[in-house]
Amino acid sequence: MSSPSSPTTAATDQGMVLTLSCPNQKGIVHAVTGALLEVEADITESQQFDSPDTGTFFMRVEFHGPATRDQVQSVLDPVRERFGMELGLWEATRRTRTLVMCSKDGRTLNDLLFQQRAGTLPIEIPVIVSNHLELQSMASFYGVPFVHIPVVKDSTINSKEQAEQRLIDLVRQYEIELVVLARYMQVLSDDLCRSLEGRAINIHHSFLPSFKGARPYHQAHDRGVKLIGATAHYVTADLDEGPIIEQEVQRVTHAQTTQDLVNRGREVEGATLCRAVRWHAQHRVLLDGHRTVVFN
């Protein structure tokens, strides 16, 4: 039963989120809601999905009540074992500790910091990491520690390997639960992607699967597209092929230059990333193979 550390004897009256996935069969919803009824839980939101492609059943329940986390877990354990569930129990109001990575383009970083400060993103941002210095002043404006980790290709000083080790140290030091690539323009190694599986989100500035990799707006302009877009996805070793969480598109015309596309695209990149981060932090995104189930 995965869930972050928190007092297990506290009542769940501030709200809890239960997420689960298991092989689909009859009786799951009945068993889960019956167990929650045993501890007098009041269910405020419940969604479920039966994936026909993978035969997997997904469920997300929000509830509150007088029981402690331990009491809730104790009534759910038999249900988890009976159905072979992957099950998570989370505090609904707890903010996800998030490390943001950026390079030189600060638009999506600013959107994240502004929304976090405004209270519309249920995250904390204890530290920002960048391979450049351009965005240090933005971090200072928001009062967030900024760590410069340069990456020099094919070098023994500031190599990608050394940079990634420094990042891993920061993830441990700040007890990071989510890494967000906010236009971070370095490809993460396969090992790092594995260590961050399911907890690293990237914003790609195209309507994937079109135009993976670097300079997607240049690719889009060359292709003469009539739609551009942004895609927020989990990071995997396969560049820009991770499970998609959220997308948005913008109409464009033949008369617009590549820079026009860049400017139009920026309007949707930040909003798309913030929705994806919000839903992840609210435990609304579940992995269904290479796809996601989003209970938004």
Ligand SMILES: Nc1nc2c(c(=O)[nH]1)N[C@@H](CN(C=O)c1ccc(C(=O)N[C@@H](CCC(=O)O)C(=O)O)cc1)CN2
């Ligand atoms: N392993 C992964 N790493 C990254 C992913 C990913 O999905 N898997 N997403 C990218 C973001 N990205 C597009 O959204 C992207 C960034 C950078 C590059 C790239 O070719 N970078 C060059 C260096 C460019 C520079 O120094 O300015 C490189 O790494 O050699 C492609 C796509 C983030 N990382």
